[in-house]
Amino acid sequence: MEKTTIDVPVFTLHQKIIIAILALLQFTVILDFMVISPLGDILMKTLDMTTSNFGFAVSAYAFSAGISGLLAAGFADKFDRKKLLIFFYTGFIIGTVFCALSSSYLMLLMARIVTGLFGGVIGSVSLAIVTDLFVIQQRGRVMGFIQMAFATSQILGIPVGLYFANNWGWHSAFLMIAVLAALILIAIITQMQPIVKHLELQSDKSPFLHLWHTLSNKQYQVGFTAIAFLSVGGFMLQPFGSAFLVNNIHISHIQLPMVFFFTGLSVLFIMPLVGRLSDKISKFKLFTAGSVISIVMVLIYTNLDPIPLWEIVVINMILFMGIMSRMIPATTLNTAIPEMKDRGAYMSITSSLQQIAGGIAAVCAGFIVHQETKTSPLENYNILGYVIAVVTFCTILLIWRVNQLAKSKEALAKSKGL
Incomplete structure (x- = not known):
């Protein structure tokens, strides 16, 4: 009988x-967004x-991140990914410093816009690097390690x-955050090799034509929509x-800090x-299980x-274990959609639409939730839970299509012997 188990490649140094x-x-990128x-x-x-x-x-961060991601998408496959990462990460550090120097709501709003303009592209460049350097049988583990940044930001960063x-x-x-990011930037410059294999597959079409080609691809649009919906729940729940x-x-x-510490600890365990x-196992089944848990816990x-x-700590731990159990399989499935020549643009657009959808969600949450005075309880927070539950169910249907x-x-790749 033929062996059906998948050989899982080991990682090189x-x-x-x-x-x-x-x-x-x-x-650092997640912490910068989450610490607010x-x-x-x-x-x-x-x-x-x-x-x-x-x-x-x-939402200012999210909207500016989304816009910059779209503008950068056409150029994302035209340059060495390492150089792109260095450029945008440097801008992100500068924006974070401006956040630290803010002394009013308007100044903070402007600083968040600057940070988002650069920070919004970093995630998509990182995903393109993962897709270039790791085969799909490795990507789940890679995403698991990278997504552990979410847990670590809660365990260490937020407290x-x-x-x-x-x-x-x-x-x-x-x-x-800015000081820590500066140290990581040095590591990127000194330790990462140029990532240019995708440049061999590039055509002579303009960056904007490349962007349009990627946006108009019907299969790609399914992935864009699914990942945009995936971000809505978090952006509605987290800010408040x-x-x-x-x-x-x-x-x-x-x-x-204790609530965030133990919540992060649970995510660090589950990732x-x-x-x-x-x-x-089936990435879609794993995603569905995480979605069901998150719907119940959000409500x-x-x-x-x-x-x-102790009760709020336990509830938070289970809630985020469900939420993060969705992120890895969904993101991994999404990386299988684009062709290599379109990966940078695809990841940039995906990240942009995710940020824009999240920004809209954060604005909507700000209008749904109401607080009479600075110390009175938040009103209508339960309404957010009902909205998030419906969106999460819709996301299951979209990720099924991505799957x-x-x-x-x-x-198709197997039939061609690739």
Whole structure:
């Protein structure tokens, strides 16, 4: 009987170095975006922001990231990916420094726009690098390691950021990120080799024609839509997370780091497991299981009344284990959709639409949620839960279609002996 198990290739030393660099890079980018959520209650009180103002502050990063990603998409496959990464990461560091120097809502809004213009392209360039350097049988594990940056940002980054904010002001949290990012930039420059294989496949068409060719591809549009929907839930739930915990659940600012620490710890545990499972079993089934868990937990979480600290920690841990169990299989399936010559543009557009959809979601969340005074409970937070549940169900249907396309491409590649 023919053996059906998949041979899982081992990583080379250079691949391990690349994984480490990309994971650390993602740590800083994710932390820069995520730290604004736990700082949300402090920022709304310090800079005198309403919930809608704060929604715009969060979405400003997302919208600018989305726009820059679209503008860069046509050029993403025209240059050495290492050089692109260095350019955009440098701009991201500068933007983060400006965030630290902000002294008003308007200045912070402008700084978030600058940071988003550069930070929004980094994720897509990183994904293109992963797709270029790792075969699909390795990508689940690679995505697992890179997505661990999310957990690490919660375990180490957010608690440390909150510690900095509580002791030296919220500005110091952004300064910490900028210093760490500068060290990682040095590692990229010195350790990463040029990534230029995709340049051999390029045609002479203009960057904008390349962008249009990628955007108008019917199969690619399925992936774009699925990943855009995937981001909506997080952008609606996260921005007001700390304000909800402080004002509705009565968790103190001193206790907040503990909530994020244990939540991150659970994600750190689940990520490698999901990554390995993603390379061995059906990615769609894994995604569906994570989606069902996240729907149930979101509905529970957004309808909570004041409960003990340990209960909110447990609920948060299960919630994010479900959410992150969706990210790896969905992202891995999506990398199978584009041809090599279109990967950079495809990943840029995917990232852009993800950010834009998330930005719209954050703005909508800011208008749905209402807070009468700076210390009163958030109202209508449960409405967000119902909206997120519906969007998550729609995402399952879209990822099913992505899964069908990935299977077709794999079958075609095998028939050609590739």
